[in-house]
Amino acid sequence: SWTMPNYIDQAVAKIREQVGTDEVILGLSGGVDSSVAAALIHRAIGDQLTCVFVDNGLLRLNEGKQVMETFAEHLGVRVIHVDATAQFMGHLAGVSDPEAKRKIIGREFVEVFQAESAKLPSAKWLAQGTIYPDVIESAGAKTGKAHAIKSHHNVGGLPETMKLSLLEPLRELFKDEVRELGVALGLAPELVYRHPFPGPGLGVRILGEVKQEYCELLKRADAIFIEELRAAQDEKSGKNWYQLTSQAFVVFLPVKSVGVMGDGRTYDYVVALRAVVTSDFMTAKWAELPYDLLGKVSNRIINEVRGINRVVYDVSGKPPATIEWE
Ligand code: XMP
Numbered sequence: 504s505w506t507m508p509n510y511i512d513q514a515v516a517k518i519r520e521q522v523g524t525d526e527v528i529l530g531l532s533g534g535v536d537s538s539v540a541a542a543l544i545h546r547a548i549g550d551q552l553t554c555v556f557v558d559n560g561l562l563r564l565n566e567g568k569q570v571m572e573t574f575a576e577h578l579g580v581r582v583i584h585v586d587a588t589a590q591f592m593g594h595l596a597g598v599s600d601p602e603a604k605r606k607i608i609g610r611e612f613v614e615v616f617q618a619e620s621a622k623l624p625s626a627k628w629l630a631q632g633t634i635y636p637d638v639i640e641s642a643g644a645k646t647g648k649a650h651a652i653k654s655h656h657n658v659g660g661l662p663e664t665m666k667l668s669l670l671e672p673l674r675e676l677f678k679d680e681v682r683e684l685g686v687a688l689g690l691a692p693e694l695v696y697r698h699p700f701p702g703p704g705l706g707v708r709i710l711g712e713v714k715q716e717y718c719e720l721l722k723r724a725d726a727i728f729i730e731e732l733r734a735a736q737d738e739k740s741g742k743n744w745y746q747l748t749s750q751a752f753v754v755f756l757p758v759k760s761v762g763v764m765g766d767g768r769t770y771d772y773v774v775a776l777r778a779v780v781t782s783d784f785m786t787a788k789w790a791e792l793p794y795d796l797l798g799k800v801s802n803r804i805i806n807e808v809r810g811i812n813r814v815v816y817d818v819s820g821k822p823p824a825t826i827e828w829e
Pocket of ligand 1: 701821
């Protein structure tokens with residue numbers, strides 16, 4: 504009968520058979536799919552796997568540290584950590600068009616990943632966390648954002664010259680199964696049950712031009728929002744508000760407004776809280792978060808993040824708005 508331990512044994516055997524003694528590289532993004540793929544492949548072939556984790560400076564607060572702790576320290580996976588923040592920021596300077604930003608972020612990712620891969624010339628395989636819905640999606644219509652989305656981490660974007668065979672051990676699994684597998688492989692439930700995070704990261708949550716200063720403010724505000732969602736329990740369902748929402752995050756608006764603090768006037772930035780409930784991300788409702796939760800998040804952000812003096816809540820559905828602001 505089908506059980507997770509049986510499934511893992513089979514998947515491990517299949518990977519071993521496929522790659523033999525070859526070396527494998529994998530681009531670890533911190534997301535669920537690449538994380539589970541890394542854990543599974545590592546279970547199968549240990550140090551024949553090398554992960555490349557590209558920190559583009561557009562990740563959530565402490566995310567780089569968490570990825571290294573989980574994989575390098577806890578699971579003993581060989582991970583190359585590349586801090587490419589300066590490179591990404593440099594290329595994003597002066598660019599405010601959303602699609603142009605996405606292109607730059609995707610292109611730089613490929614550049615950095617390729618440069619790192621070139622240092623592992625013995626690698627024969629490129630592993631990816633492609634899951635079943637991705638397979639279906641790319642077989643279907645290739646229009647709109649859904650396609651553009653995946654092009655970043657999926658290596659559709661990688662040049663032919665890389666000449667690597669693809670290893671995609673999650674190709675037959677649905678998201679829920681990937682999550683179960685991740686937990687069975689020893690990944691923390693908080694990682695495995697995370698809300699989705701777009702490939703371009705905070706790059707599309709800072710409206711217009713991306714600046715390091717904005718990134719720092721946004722990371723801190725976002726971490727407060729997520730912390731309070733996790734801490735707030737809903738009596739009726741027994742779940743917390745992070746679990747009750749499908750995606751929640753803070754958006755940075757490069758707009759200043761006037762405020763008061765003590766005896767003084769402030770003239771600081773505005774952020775918007777976004778939280779939605781959806782099953783397919785094609786349509787979404789704004790989440791009816793409790794007022795006291797919204798109030799607490801607002802107070803904490805304004806008190807703790809100097810440089811932000813106003814917090815608003817986005818009450819737009821999709822359609823006509825999108826979930827992200829860019
Ligand atoms: P929208 O904003 O189109 O988002 O309603 C729907 C879902 O897609 C995610 N998203 C992206 N994911 N690269 C990604 O990997 C992208 O460029 C991108 N744009 C949107 C978004 O976070 C939401 O889950």
